[in-house]
Amino acid sequence: MIAEGNRAENEGDFRKACEQYRSAVDVAPAYSKAHLNLGIGLEAVGDVEGSIQSYETALAIDPGNPYASYNLGKLLYTRGALSRAEQLLHSALKYKPEFPEAQVALSNVYDSLGKLESALYALDAALKQRPDWAGALLNYGTVLRKLGRLTEAESALRQVVAIDPGSPDAIHDLTQLLCARGAMQDAEKLIRLALQHKPEFPDAYGALFHVYDSQGNLNAAAAALEVALKQRPDWAEALHNYGTVLKKLRRLTEAEAALRRAIEIAPAFSFTHLVLGAVLLSEGRIAEALEVFRVGRKLDPDGFDLESAELFTLNFSDDVSSNAIFERHRAFGARLEKAHSRRFAPFQNSREPDRRLRIGYVSGDFRSHPVALFMIPLLERHDRSAYQIYCYSAGTSADELTRQVQTRADIWREVAAISHTQLADTINSDGIDVLVDLSGHSGESRLVVFAQQPAPIQVTWLGYLSTTGMTRIQYRFCDRYTDPPGATEQLHTETLFRLPNSQWCYRPYFLVDYTCTGIAPFEKNQFVTFGSFNDASKLSPSVRKLWAEILTRVPDSRLVFVGVPDGHARDSLIQYFESAGIAPTRIAVLPRVALQEYFRWFNEVDIALDTTPYSGGTTTCDALWMEVPVITLAGTKSISRSTTGILSTIGLTEWIASTPEDYVRLAVEHAAEGNGLAKLRGTLRQRLRESPLMDEARFARDVEDAYRRMWRAWCGSAGE
Numbered sequence: 001m002i003a004e005g006n007r008a009e010n011e012g013d014f015r016k017a018c019e020q021y022r023s024a025v026d027v028a029p030a031y032s033k034a035h036l037n038l039g040i041g042l043e044a045v046g047d048v049e050g051s052i053q054s055y056e057t058a059l060a061i062d063p064g065n066p067y068a069s070y071n072l073g074k075l076l077y078t079r080g081a082l083s084r085a086e087q088l089l090h091s092a093l094k095y096k097p098e099f100p101e102a103q104v105a106l107s108n109v110y111d112s113l114g115k116l117e118s119a120l121y122a123l124d125a126a127l128k129q130r131p132d133w134a135g136a137l138l139n140y141g142t143v144l145r146k147l148g149r150l151t152e153a154e155s156a157l158r159q160v161v162a163i164d165p166g167s168p169d170a171i172h173d174l175t176q177l178l179c180a181r182g183a184m185q186d187a188e189k190l191i192r193l194a195l196q197h198k199p200e201f202p203d204a205y206g207a208l209f210h211v212y213d214s215q216g217n218l219n220a221a222a223a224a225l226e227v228a229l230k231q232r233p234d235w236a237e238a239l240h241n242y243g244t245v246l247k248k249l250r251r252l253t254e255a256e257a258a259l260r261r262a263i264e265i266a267p268a269f270s271f272t273h274l275v276l277g278a279v280l281l282s283e284g285r286i287a288e289a290l291e292v293f294r295v296g297r298k299l300d301p302d303g304f305d306l307e308s309a310e311l312f313t314l315n316f317s318d319d320v321s322s323n324a325i326f327e328r329h330r331a332f333g334a335r336l337e338k339a340h341s342r343r344f345a346p347f348q349n350s351r352e353p354d355r356r357l358r359i360g361y362v363s364g365d366f367r368s369h370p371v372a373l374f375m376i377p378l379l380e381r382h383d384r385s386a387y388q389i390y391c392y393s394a395g396t397s398a399d400e401l402t403r404q405v406q407t408r409a410d411i412w413r414e415v416a417a418i419s420h421t422q423l424a425d426t427i428n429s430d431g432i433d434v435l436v437d438l439s440g441h442s443g444e445s446r447l448v449v450f451a452q453q454p455a456p457i458q459v460t461w462l463g464y465l466s467t468t469g470m471t472r473i474q475y476r477f478c479d480r481y482t483d484p485p486g487a488t489e490q491l492h493t494e495t496l497f498r499l500p501n502s503q504w505c506y507r508p509y510f511l512v513d514y515t516c517t518g519i520a521p522f523e524k525n526q527f528v529t530f531g532s533f534n535d536a537s538k539l540s541p542s543v544r545k546l547w548a549e550i551l552t553r554v555p556d557s558r559l560v561f562v563g564v565p566d567g568h569a570r571d572s573l574i575q576y577f578e579s580a581g582i583a584p585t586r587i588a589v590l591p592r593v594a595l596q597e598y599f600r601w602f603n604e605v606d607i608a609l610d611t612t613p614y615s616g617g618t619t620t621c622d623a624l625w626m627e628v629p630v631i632t633l634a635g636t637k638s639i640s641r642s643t644t645g646i647l648s649t650i651g652l653t654e655w656i657a658s659t660p661e662d663y664v665r666l667a668v669e670h671a672a673e674g675n676g677l678a679k680l681r682g683t684l685r686q687r688l689r690e691s692p693l694m695d696e697a698r699f700a701r702d703v704e705d706a707y708r709r710m711w712r713a714w715c716g717s718a719g720e
Contacts, residue, residue, distance in 0.1 A: 364444025440464020
């Protein structure tokens with residue numbers, strides 16, 4: 001009967017095999033092998049409980065049966081019973097030392113338990129017995145990667161590809177390693193070789209996407225995924241990546257479709273909700289984005305990324321109060337700090353008040369992004385005799401600005417590929433004295449690292465002009481205009497540290513010809529042109545209403561939007577103003593344009609209109625540099641007062657409104673000023689140059705003085 005069962009099993013008829021094995025058990029209930037074979041058959045047909053019972057019976061009869069121990073241990077591992085699985089696999093190896101399959105199974109258990117060195121030892125033993133086992137080599141490479149032994153991991157994965165050129169996991173992992181060390185040509189060559197062996201190979205095209213994406217070649221990355229999806233249309237991971245790259249390309253309608261399809265196929269993959277929410281935010285669909293994040297958080301209740309994205313998005317909403325937003329941030333910080341405790345106290349940093357300090361900047365935006373633009377002057381002007389500068393780049397893409405930031409750092413570390421724990425360990429090992437978060441809840445945040453507090457002093461600044469909600473970030477940089485004393489302290493868990501002049505230091509993008517025409521557009525057009533250069537996410541219902549009223553009260557005026565993506569964002573904007581009685585001919589809506597064209601459009605605008613509740617920053621500075629005055633509404637929270645801070649710093653307080661009605665009044669009055677408006681236009685660049693906003697040396701000294709004062713306070717404290 002067992003022989004008949006084996007024959008049926010070899011033919012793939014497992015149900016018939018189970019019938020034969022059951023008959024054998026009935027005839028010889030004390031025969032261990034019959035129960036073992038029945039367990040194997042039941043496992044093959046999906047009867048896990050029956051399989052476990054059969055293996056247990058086999059071991060009760062013959063405790064030394066290595067195959068029963070192996071099969072039961074392997075099965076219990078898949079169910080998370082790691083301790084019992086480990087015992088059984090050790091038993092299998094005790095009775096059959098030459099058992100490489102058991103060694104590999106044991107390595108999986110150790111890997112799950114976090115015992116990586118033990119996992120590696122077990123795989124070593126397996127590979128000594130079967131040196132060309134591609135599966136074991138793949139696992140070996142994976143464990144080596146986790147241990148940070150990347151050169152050895154690459155060698156193991158190359159062996160896998162040599163044995164099995166079509167191994168999708170090996171190609172994917174090896175491609176990631178090659179990309180991480182910048183060997184893009186090697187990575188692409190590897191994938192092309194795999195495609196020669198197997199042209200219908202969607203996994204290889206998926207890996208090719210990662211190569212092109214890391215190079216910033218987004219069109220080629222999208223094209224690679226299009227081929228992959230033709231070959232495997234319902235591949236959720238590829239659809240997710242496709243939606244992500246389409247978002248970067250600003251093809252938002254297509255991105256939304258790809259991401260929604262990915263969610264249909266794999267609804268439990270919460271990270272797709274994160275990207276979809278970001279797409280909706282980019283189109284100004286705030287309520288829809290918040291709902292997507294809410295659904296995603298239910299799928300990952302213990303995670304933090306989706307909630308962080310939701311907190312960022314709340315700042316764009318007209319419907320949530322400042323206090324409610326703060327309470328959400330505070331609750332997030334408490335949950336994060338409960339999940340990730342301090343790991344490094346007491347600190348070993350020498351408490352010498354005047355010694356040279358190590359400053360660490362952490363950001364995922366050291367690329368063509370405002371964070372990098374505002375950081376470069378500071379990095380250039382830091383006093384290297386008193387401060388050593390470390391930059392931890394958490395971004396996955398690089399460009400010319402990345403290289404500029406890198407050359408201005410004393411120590412540059414690429415950290416995108418390492419875990420939060422590993423990054424915290426690295427920062428602490430580097431002996432950082434003051435660690436600065438440049439992301440907050442925006443971009444590629446690393447707040448989990450700050451929760452572990454790898455440095456004695458932690459500061460947040462620049463990328464997110466609000467609280468993080470965390471108590472282990474002790475300070476947030478601001479100034480007296482963005483955060484007047486007594487106005488916003490209650491909306492922060494951090495201590496506000498007001499820089500004495502400004503929290504900004506602006507340098508125009510140096511690659512651009514910034515020529516101003518010198519002629520106010522209204523002089524040649526005979527009508528006033530208002531302009532908005534902010535991201536579509538900031539075009540809230542409340543600010544649209546204000547702008548519609550301005551256009552109504554200045555009947556011949558026009559409004560130009562630059563940076564609004566095609567599709568829903570553009571269409572809804574035009575429809576809104578039409579419904580408000582504004583003729584379509586008075587509205588011009590342009591997508592994001594090249595940098596040169598972006599700056600040229602300022603020559604077509606008389607007055608720039610700031611947004612609310614999320615105020616502008618970089619675009620406000622750009623407008624002033626191009627001699628275009630800006631009207632803003634001073635809000636009640638930090639993130640609503642960026643332009644207020646900039647205008648106050650250069651002495652243009654008469655362009656700051658205190659109420660929505662005042663905002664409309666200022667726009668109408670300034671539009672009627674004629675010669676006064678033209679005269680002001682000729683002075684703004686010089687005002688900016690002569691203000692603290694462009695005094696790079698003074699700004700660097702202000703920041704360094706802040707670091708020194710924070711450091712001396714820590715040196716004099718009794719805390720850890």
